[in-house]
Amino acid sequence: MMKRAPMTSKGAERLRAELERLKSVERPAIIQAIAEARAHGDLKENAEYHAAREQQGFVEGRIQELEAALSTAEIIDLSRLKGPRIVFGATVGLADEDSGEEISYQIVGDLEADIKQRMLSVSSPFARALIGKSAGESFEFQAPNGTRRYEIVSVDYGD
Incomplete structure (x- = not known):
């Protein structure tokens, strides 16, 4: 059984807003940055590509963290x-x-x-x-x- 984490409704709203921003703004921007960096050629020595991939990892990790938190949250009235x-x-x-x-x-x-x-x-x-x-x-x-x-x-x- 998964442990329910208490959360205020305002806190849940803030986390949902952050999740939406990450999915609709940050993620597409990073995908675009990766595509542009790939267009520059050799990926082994392409610092822009590696930086964009690292940022993508951070954003995807935060998205997973927020989704998990919201799925187990117990909103307290x-x-x-x-x-x-x-x-x-x-x-x-x-x-x-x-x-x-x-x-x-x-x-x-x-x-x-x-x-x-x-x-x-x-x-x-x-x-x-x-x-x-x-x-x-x-x-x-x-x-x-x-x-x-x-x-x-x-x-x-x-x-």
């Missing part, structure tokens, strides 16, 4: 998860108790995690430390640079 406790899909507002700095993260599936967009993987240590807690609670987290204390300011499930 965040509107059904509303509650006081932090669970998958929650956007959590935090205040660093030492610096006072406030930050928010959404807890998402492994494949849609992106720290730059403040989206934490549900399997990350920090997300696991948040799961089950509620707004108003404080907790300690052992970060690589030492222990940090946070207060949970808000828990939201707006999708």
